[in-house]
Amino acid sequence: MRVMVLVKANEDSERGDYAGHAEEFAAMGKYNEELLKAGIMLAGEGLTPSSEGKRVDFGEDGAARVIDGPFAEAKELVGGFWIWQVSSMDEAVEWLKRSPFKGASVELRRVAEAADLEGLVPQEIIDAEQRLRSQTGQQG
Amino acid sequence: MTPASAAPDVGAARRTAEAVWRIESARLIAGLARLTGDVGLAEDLAQDALVAALEQWPETGVPDNPGAWLTAVARRRYVDGVRRQAVFDRKAEQIGRELAEAEDPMDEIEFDAHVQDDVLRLIFTACHPVLSRNARVALTLKLVAGLSTEQIARAFLVSTPTMAARVTRAKKALADARVPFEVPVGADLEARLASVLEVVYLIFNEGYAATSGDSWTRADLCEEAMRLGRMLAALAPDEPEVHGLVALMEIQASRIPARTGRDGAMITLLDQDRSRWDRLLITHGLESLARARSLSGSEVSGPYVLQAALAACHARALVAEDTDWTRIATLYQMLASLSPSPVVELNRAVAVAMADGPAAALPIVDSLAGDPALRHYHLLPSVRGDLLARLGREAEARAEFERAAAMTGNAAERAHLLRRACGETNPNTQ
Numbered sequence: 001m002r003v004m005v006l007v008k009a010n011e012d013s014e015r016g017d018y019a020g021h022a023e024e025f026a027a028m029g030k031y032n033e034e035l036l037k038a039g040i041m042l043a044g045e046g047l048t049p050s051s052e053g054k055r056v057d058f059g060e061d062g063a064a065r066v067i068d069g070p071f072a073e074a075k076e077l078v079g080g081f082w083i084w085q086v087s088s089m090d091e092a093v094e095w096l097k098r099s100p101f102k103g104a105s106v107e108l109r110r111v112a113e114a115a116d117l118e119g120l121v122p123q124e125i126i127d128a129e130q131r132l133r134s135q136t137g138q139q140g
Numbered sequence: 141m142t143p144a145s146a147a148p149d150v151g152a153a154r155r156t157a158e159a160v161w162r163i164e165s166a167r168l169i170a171g172l173a174r175l176t177g178d179v180g181l182a183e184d185l186a187q188d189a190l191v192a193a194l195e196q197w198p199e200t201g202v203p204d205n206p207g208a209w210l211t212a213v214a215r216r217r218y219v220d221g222v223r224r225q226a227v228f229d230r231k232a233e234q235i236g237r238e239l240a241e242a243e244d245p246m247d248e249i250e251f252d253a254h255v256q257d258d259v260l261r262l263i264f265t266a267c268h269p270v271l272s273r274n275a276r277v278a279l280t281l282k283l284v285a286g287l288s289t290e291q292i293a294r295a296f297l298v299s300t301p302t303m304a305a306r307v308t309r310a311k312k313a314l315a316d317a318r319v320p321f322e323v324p325v326g327a328d329l330e331a332r333l334a335s336v337l338e339v340v341y342l343i344f345n346e347g348y349a350a351t352s353g354d355s356w357t358r359a360d361l362c363e364e365a366m367r368l369g370r371m372l373a374a375l376a377p378d379e380p381e382v383h384g385l386v387a388l389m390e391i392q393a394s395r396i397p398a399r400t401g402r403d404g405a406m407i408t409l410l411d412q413d414r415s416r417w418d419r420l421l422i423t424h425g426l427e428s429l430a431r432a433r434s435l436s437g438s439e440v441s442g443p444y445v446l447q448a449a450l451a452a453c454h455a456r457a458l459v460a461e462d463t464d465w466t467r468i469a470t471l472y473q474m475l476a477s478l479s480p481s482p483v484v485e486l487n488r489a490v491a492v493a494m495a496d497g498p499a500a501a502l503p504i505v506d507s508l509a510g511d512p513a514l515r516h517y518h519l520l521p522s523v524r525g526d527l528l529a530r531l532g533r534e535a536e537a538r539a540e541f542e543r544a545a546a547m548t549g550n551a552a553e554r555a556h557l558l559r560r561a562c563g564e565t566n567p568n569t570q
Contacts, residue, residue, distance in 0.1 A: 037256065038163065039370030042420055083420065085363060090159035094206075098163075114397055114416075 002042065002085055002111035003092040008104065009050070009079035014070065016049045027100035035084070040095065044082040075105065083111065153198040156206070161190055164207040165286035170258035172214055173321050179265050180311030181218075183283055189214040259284075260375045261321050263368075267336040270317045275310035276339045277346075282307055284371075285364050295346065295358050333376075337385050337444060340368050344389045348396075362393050373428065383432035384445030390425030391451035394418040405552050410460045422455045446475045465495035482511045490523055498530040518547035522557060534563065 012021065035041040047053075051070035058064055071077060086092045092108050099106070165186060172182035189210040203209040266279040278296075281287045287295075293303035324332040347361025369386040376382055398416035401407050429452055432445045450471050457463040472488035485508055493501035505524045514520045525540030541561035545554045 033374075037259075037371060037374040039367035039374070041370075042424060085367065087162055087360075087363075088155070088159060090155045091162050094156065094159040094163055 001088070001113075002083055003089065004109045004111055005082040005084060005092070005096065006078050006107040006109065007080040007082075007101075008106065009047075009074045009077040010104065011074050013079045014049045014051075014074045014077070016051075024100065024102075031099050034098070035082070035095070038095075040084045040086055042083045042085050044080075046080040047078060050077050150198040153202055154194060156202045157190065157193045157197055160193070160202075160206040160210070162286045164210055165190075166259050166262060166284050167255050168207070168210055168214060169283050170262040171211065171255065172218065173262060173265070174258050175215070176218060177321055178315060179262070179283065179319075179321060180315055183311065185214040185217050186210070188217050256375055257323065259371075260323050263336055263372065263375075264323050264332055265314065265319060265321055267332070267339045268314060268317075268319050269332070269335050270319060271310050271313055273339070273342065275306060275313065276335070277342055278303060278306050279310045280339050280368070281343065281364065285368060287364070295361050297358075333379060333381070336372065337381060340365050340372065341385060341389070341444075343368070344392075348392060359396070362389070362396065365389055366393060378435060380432040380436035381442040381444045383428045383435065384442060384448045387425045387428035387432060387448035388444055388451055390421045390428065391448060391455045394421035394425065394455065409454060410463075414458060414460070417455070426452055426455065443475065443479055446471055446478065450475070463494070465491050469495050482508050482513050483517070486514070486517075486520060486523060489527075493527055493530075498527040502527050502531070516547060518544045518553075518557075520544075521547070522560075525557075525560065529560070529565070537561075538563075 012018070018025065032041070032044065035044075049070060053069035053071070055067040055069070055071060056064050057067060084092055084095065086095065089108065089110060096106060096108060168189070169179070169182045169186045172185050173179045176182055176185070192213050193206070193210060197203075197206075263280070263284055266283050267276045271279065278292055281292045281295075282289065289304045289307060290300050292307075293300040296303065298306075323329075343361050344365035347359050347363075347365065349358075366386070366389050369382070369389055373382045373386050394417045395409070395412060397418060398412035398414065399407055407413075425448070429445070429448045432441065432448070435441075436445065450468060453464050453468050453471070469488055469491035472484055472491055476484045476488060485504060489501045489504035489508075492504060502524075505520070505527060508514055508520060521540040522544035525537045525544060528534075528537035528540060538561050541557050545557035545561065548554050548557065
């Protein structure tokens with residue numbers, strides 16, 4: 001199974017201010033190495049401050065409204081993520097406990113598989129979504 | 141605190157112990173094997189520590205550093221055992237000192253070069269050629285992947301006692317042969333590495349051949365094998381074939397969601413809905429392949445890199461019609477010159493047929509006709525039938541499809557071949 005690890009942003013990461021965090025970065029580098037060596041890391045990236053981001057709100061009529069960052073409430077924003085391949089959510093929790101985070105909030109979410117959607121959504125929609133996903137994925 | 145959380149949660153502590161075991165067992169066993177020089181004993185000690193955790197953690201709560209806790213318990217067991225044997229008094233004293241020195245629990249989770257080497261030694265030992273293939277597979281899943289005997293037994297469709305006996309015999313065989321706990325060097329390394337890669341790929345294929353289910357199934361073996369492969373790639377980053385194997389497994393596994401239809405029937409590669417392919421695995425696999433190539437500086441470093449390159453040709457084609465069959469035919473040629481095999485040659489014929497048409501491929505297939513290795517291989521008449529059908533030689537094609545149908549043990553495949561015998565065309569080759 002796959003688990004997405006959502007690391008919340010904080011005020012420093014939102015300012016793009018990493019000056020006082022050299023030690024944390026070194027520890028995180030080591031931790032990432034450990035995840036690699038355990039063979040569980042499928043993806044992992046840090047995100048730049050929300051000042052570089054956009055948010056798109058859709059009205060009831062489907063009209064899109066683009067809002068420029070930065071966004072308030074740093075704690076509600078995602079600052080980085082991993083995708084891990086683990087045998088259980090418990091294993092993901094144990095891995096996360098080994099991370100060097102301090103004063104942070106990190107969320108673990110299981111990535112849905114095709115089986116999770118079956119029966120909930122008409123099959124044509126699942127098929128269409130898969131096709132769309134593959135086309136966008138192919139460009140990456 | 142609510143009354144419900146005041147009582148220790150036995151189930152949660154148990155699950156935590158199992159999760160910790162998955163993460164720590166390879167390092168734990170590897171470290172103990174270095175200490176004791178005996179992989180079998182190391183595994184017994186580690187298992188004892190797990191049993192202690194399962195007994196104690198529900199009562200006492202999970203310790204802050206569960207990995208260090210397991211290590212300390214296992215080492216203590218060892219020292220106690222040695223002490224009991226009195227003969228080794230001095231050795232026990234020495235280990236007791238080491239144990240006291242290693243008191244800082246943070247030492248235990250440092251992933252230093254020492255531990256890495258130990259884990260790599262453990263992998264090479266579990267895949268030692270003194271053991272049978274089955275024994276190597278079982279021991280690798282047990283010692284390195286941290287699976288329980290029961291899980292391994294279920295995956296290989298044997299009873300738990302049978303698998304337990306297999307593991308015990310394997311551990312004894314290693315001890316009897318006095319297999320040293322080390323990473324081979326020099327000329328030895330290549331052959332031993334080939335054995336390790338073979339074991340990992342065997343595990344993968346065992347899972348890949350299985351159909352999906354709900355609980356812990358054989359299909360999970362694919363994930364275990366990929367995890368082992370990635371571990372190996374991180375521990376031995378300079379070996380192109382290791383990255384090649386990772387790439388091969390990941391690209392193959394990317395097709396799992398598209399391999400079975402809603403009725404459970406197998407869907408062949410060219411008929412698969414490629415939008416169902418797992419893009420994350422493809423991306424990861426292509427990266428591993430690129431790493432393998434940059435390490436070896438060429439394409440022909442070894443069979444896994446070549447097979448991964450073949451799988452990548454399909455992965456890169458968004459629709460089956462975009463497949464670069466000329467390149468596939470070339471890669472099969474390279475693979476055939478590296479390790480000649482009639483099966484590879486048959487695959488090359490299929491690629492040539494796709495690239496240059498059936499007339500170019502028929503002589504290759506005909507040259508395989510008398511090969512004893514393919515005598516019972518239904519794909520030979522099946523491929524030949526397909527080529528003949530495309531050449532308009534229907535009567536001969538029909539005979540080949542009927543022959544192929546009689547040879548396959550798979551009911552769905554037999555039905556498919558009989559339909560072809562009745563003149564149904566293959567949509568891929570129109």
